[in-house]
Amino acid sequence: MNAPYYKFGYFNDEVSLIIAFIIGIGFGFFLERAGFGSSRKLASQFYFKDMAVLKVMFSAIVTAMIGLYYLSVLGFVDLSLVYVSPTYIIPQITGGLILGVGFVIGGYCPGTSCVAASTGKIDGMIYLLGVILGIFVFGELFAWIEPFFYSTPMGKIILPELLNLPYGVVVFAVVLMAIGAFAAAEWVEKKTASKSGGN
Amino acid sequence: MTTITDTIRNEVIDKTKAKAEKTAQPYWNPYLSGIGLGLVLLAAFVVMGRGLGASGAFTSLISAGMNAVAPEHTAANNYFNEYIGDGEQSPLKDWLVFEVIGVFVGGFISGSLANRIKKSVDKGPRIGSHKRLLFAFVGGGLMGIGAKLARGCTSGQALTGGALLNLGSWAFMMAVFAGAYAFAYFMRRQWT
Structure with a gap:
């Protein structure tokens, strides 16, 4: 149990700002890769033409959620020290x-x-x-x-507390919900594309 | 005869090739980009014990600007004075400020590698640039107010809080989609 590193004093505030900059680069890089530097692409989400906003957002949430959950189960991260x-x-x-x-x-x-x-x-x-x-x-x-x-x-307050369910069960439910949302998004995109005559 | 047509054909192929090298590359698969984004978020959790953000950096920027122009007025304001703190260090010496500078750099790196750096106004085909920019300004203004009221934006609440199963973040995320879908009809001329 030695993460989050910052909370265990592995480095000082000055170093944390450099880390902030590096993490920001990663954040900006993947946002741009996804096409989120384009307002038209982002707005297409709300006309059911291109559901990338939903797909990117939920795959990011699911990735970070599962990663954090397993790291905490393995005793690598102290979940109570991650700011909510x-x-x-x-x-x-x-x-x-x-x-x-x-x-x-x-x-x-x-x-x-x-x-x-x-x-x-x-x-x-x-x-x-x-x-x-x-x-x-x-x-x-x-x-x-x-x-x-x-x-x-x-x-x-987090969802497991509100629903009175174990953390892992809620993680699993969110994964199922995301898979359902992805399937729905793919279906909606096909439907919209066929309506507007291909493309 | 054949040599002439061959030369012309080769020239056309060369030109198309040159053009293809300069045109923007397609975006990455959304699931792949999302997993990348999720790993960055996970790194922030593991290394820092906190998630990502964006709007907070701009609040720090405004607080610093206001503090420089009108320090007494800023100190009297219950919202901005929290960002100023005890005044011992600049509000710009802040985690989110450095993270957002990184976002600009990361976006530029990705855009450069994919030939997507271009001075342009992004919009649908049925709206002029001036009107689009007016909408961008108004939308940004609403976003600023909404993000402050919600204590974070799509990054700080939806992504970060979403992955942490935070109740307020999930309620916020549903509200964002509800608000956007409900108002999309009125904006269809701008985008479609």
Whole structure:
């Protein structure tokens, strides 16, 4: 049991920033490989034409989830030291809805817009300016938003606790759900393609 | 006669080859890209004990900018002053800030290797560039507000929290898809 390394003091904060940079390179690399530097490709998800957003997202979640689960079962990672952000259910659902609408209007989410901007997409750069303005407005209105922001606190809560099921069972259920979602995505793509006459 | 046609044909083939070398390569298979992304996320969990993020870096950037321009105003703001902390070090000396700089670099590396670096406005065929850029700005603004309200965006909540089976993250993820699908109809002229 010696991971997460940072939490066990294997290196200091300065080193952690270099690691952040390296991990970021990997993150940006795979986002761009997937085609997520293109708003049109991302937005196609919401017209059932190209379900890459769902496929990439769920295969990433499943990979990291299974990896972390097995590493913790093997005693390599102390799962309790991996940061889980506390849940504030209503503000998070509201934020998700706003973000979803922003996604289909703007064509990106913050991470993908960085990749778009660095590969020369003007819309990605303008989008980032919008994000910065949005965060500024949020912060300036915070005194007014604050009561809602801290409403419906549920603390640090994960699905196995909520459902009262062992961690491994929930991991298995998520894998099954992802496989179902992949099958549905492939089916939907074929259906949409045949409707628009091939292509 | 045959030599002339052969020369022409060879020339055409050469030109097509040269063009093919410069055209953008196809994207990777989504499952393969997703597994790559998942391994990066797993590395962050194992090495750092935390996941990925994006929007938080921009909050640090704004906090630093505001602190430089209007320090008193920023200190009085309950949201931004948390990013400033005790003021001993710059809010830019932050894990997410360095990670996001890496995202820009990683995207550029991948784009360069695949001939995808190009100054362009990405959009559907039925909308002009100016309108597209206006939508990009408005969408970005909503995204900024939504991400702050949800305590993270697609990276910090959906990906990271999703893999950690965090309840709030899964609720957030469903809400993102619901919001986007519900509003997609009104945006169809921009994308399809």
